[in-house]
Amino acid sequence: PEEAxxxxxxxxxxxxxxxxxxxIYIKETDGAEDREIMANVRTVPGIITMRGCTYAGCKGVILGPTRDIINITHGPIGCGFYSWLTRRNQTDASAPGAxxxxxxxxxxxxxxxxxxxGGEKKLKKAIQEAYDLFKPKAIAIFSTCPVGLIGDDVHAVAREMKALLGINIFGFSCEGYKGVSxxxxxxxxxxxIFTEVVGTSDTPVRKGKFMINMLGEYNIGGDAFEIERILEKxxxxxxxxxxxxxxxxxFASCQLSDLNCVMCHRxxxxxxxxxxxxYGIPWIKVNFIGANASAKSLRRIAAHFGDPELIKRVEEVIAEEMPEVEAxxxxxxxxxxxxxxxxFVGGSRAHHYQELFREMGMTTxxxxxEFAHRDDYEGRHVIPTIKVDADSRNIEELEVEADPENYNPRMSEAEMKAREKDGWKFKEYEGLIPDMPKKAMIIDDLNQYEADKLIEMYKPDIFCAGIKEKYSVQKMGVPLKQLHSYDYGGPYAGxxxxxxxYKDIDRMVNSKVWSKVKAPWRASEPELTACFVAG
Ligand code: CFM
Ligand code: HCA
Known part of the structure; x- marks a missing residue:
């Protein structure tokens, strides 16, 4: 790997x-290492990065999966089109009137x-039109690059239209260039969402003895449905x-839950x-990618509540579900x-999916x-040592205090400390690097050139990335599994x-089709050649 x-x-x-x-980091041992990787820094211009933009992360990733907020992209049509359903997060709107x-x-x-x-007038008209057509509970406005460049004030427009229409309207300064990714x-x-929506309602949407929130789960390919099915069981x-x-x-009533489970840490x-x-809600890291990881996460949730009935029920569910998985x-x-x-994926899947490959006897x-921070690679303990630069300073850190009415510590500090003494881990994430074997390569913000080189040198049986990488990798004779959209398969959680x-990967790594493919430029008689003819 040093040579590579x-x-x-x-x-x-x-x-x-x-x-x-x-x-570019190479593991020297099988465990945790006390070395830094550089992450969350600007890509050098000219490098063909795998990254997307800040607008995509705000509008497409975080708000995209919520079904009853009208999301208006203030910008050229391409931005709205690109972030429209292309991540195919599913939603269940089957309830009457949903x-x-x-x-x-x-x-x-x-x-x-x-x-x-200036585009503010057009934005007001768009909000009015969306309101007249749908009468939604809330409207969100997303800024694209030109909005910041010309200085349209989406927040002023949001305030004005909120007062006029009487529904919640809020804007995001998420211009594409705002951050490094x-x-x-x-x-x-x-x-x-935290300042405008969370905690604004005391009316519970659901009731139960063990109420949890799942943070960082975006229902790609129906993953959330499978997680819901298991939890409900x-x-x-x-x-x-x-x-x-x-x-x-x-979101508005999520403060009524007693535990937060974090899937995608990033x-x-x-x-x-x-x-x-x-609100006094403790949090733990979970992972529902992989059968063993799912079982472990369920046990962790049950252990947190410490209810003997729940612990027993979780064991029964695992015992019921596992035989089919094992077969x-x-x-x-x-x-x-x-x-x-x-x-090479986003900010959490490049780690989580290694579980599934391990279960299958495969090596990563x-x-x-693409855009994780050092804590996602090295573990949360490095957070105090992360350098704050001009780009990270650009992103607002909220000052939060205990809510005067709704702060209700679910566990006392002493109780939490006692648990931690027994090896229990609240708000802890170990990161990707400690989990990888000796000699493995860890690369932040991979680019097209390096991807091609890696494939040439290592010839992996499968490469996992996104749509921009898919076809160039396959033309090199290696199958590519999209771990963003799942190539329209899934769910893969639970x-x-x-x-x-297991079935999809088996089919892909054992098919000969990609190794038989010859890209036009590799064939002896390339279709795509041109030469300069004098005269
Ligand atoms: Fe988290 Fe995600 Fe991901 Fe992500 Fe994404 Fe995504 Fe991803 Mo694509 S929130 S970091 S910004 S798990 S959209 S649902 S698949 S890159 S690894
Ligand atoms: C994004 C969304 C994306 C892109 C996926 C891909 C997703 O980052 O803007 O490159 O295939 O999951 O849809 O990550």
Missing amino acids: RKELLAKYPPKVGRKRSQQ ENYIPYAFSTDMQDEDIIF QSAGHHIANNK CGITLNATFSGNSTYND SINYVADMMETK ALAEIKPRTTGKTAML LAAGY FKGAINY
Whole structure:
């Protein structure tokens, strides 16, 4: 791997190489290591990054899955179109009268003249039109790059229209360039939902003995439905999910839950912290990707509540669900054992999906995130040592205090300390690096050039990434599994999801089709050639 690392860096000019070298990390041991990886820094211009933008993280990722808020993109139509359902997060709007705006793409469709003369008037008209047509509970406005450049004040428009229409209207300053990646957009989205929506209703949407919220689960391919099915079977009430299969009222009354479970640490860990400070709700990290990980997470939730009935019920559910999983695994494992994978996805899946590959007897050779921060790689204990730079300062950190009326510590500090003494871990995430084997490569913000090089050098049996990577990787003869959209498969979470994943991956790593493909430029008679003919 040291040689491979050198090879990846060899082509760069010295300054770029120096920066990239701090983002390419090779494991020296099998466990945790006391070394830094550089993350959450700007991509060098000219490099073809896998990253997306701040607007995408705010509008597409965080608010996209909520069905009854009208999301208006203030900007050119491409931004709204790109973030429209392309992540195929599902929602259940089957209840009578349930509102569902996910199938719509609302946009102000900014034109040249709006850029020159300002777009606020057009935005007001768009809000009015959306209100007249749908009478929604809430409208959200998302800023794209030009909005910040010309100085349209989306917040002033939101305030004015909120007073006029009497529904909740709020704006996001999530211009694409605002941060170094989608991650800044998550933060902008979550801060606003926290200040404008969370805790604004005392009317419970659901009731139950064990009420939890799931933070950082976005219902890609129906994952949240499978998680809901399992929790319900155990007698655990999933009150609010941020934000898969969610509604406005779920957010508004989520402070009534007694435990926050964090799935995707990157996109939302600070909300869990803020809810603990403001409402006294403790949080734990869970992972429902992988059958064993799901079982472990269920046990952790049950152990937290400490109710003997619940603990027993969780064991019964695991015992009921596992035989089918084990049968599926026994069938495919002889064919998948020894195969190799690479995963380069967002800010949590490149870690979580390694569980499933381990269950299948496969090895992850290299992995990395598009936009995670050092804590997602090295563990939360490094947070105090993370350098604050101009880009991170750009993103507002909310000052939160205990709510004068609604602060209700679910456990006393002494109780929590006593538990921690027994090895229990509240608000803890170990990160991706400690979990990877010796010699594995961890690469932050991978780019097209390095992806091609890695494939050439390692020839993995499967490469996991997104739509931008899919076809170039497949043309190199390696199957690519999209871990963002699941290639329209899934769910992959929970027990049923694990079975789906085993079957899909078995099919992909054992198919010969990609190795038989020859990209036009590799064939002896390329179709796509051109040469300069003199005269
Ligand atoms: Fe969290 Fe996500 Fe992800 Fe993410 Fe994303 Fe996503 Fe992802 Mo695409 S919130 S970090 S910004 S798990 S959209 S649902 S699949 S890159 S790994
Ligand atoms: C985003 C959304 C995305 C993109 C997926 C992909 C998603 O970051 O803007 O590149 O295939 O999951 O839909 O991450």
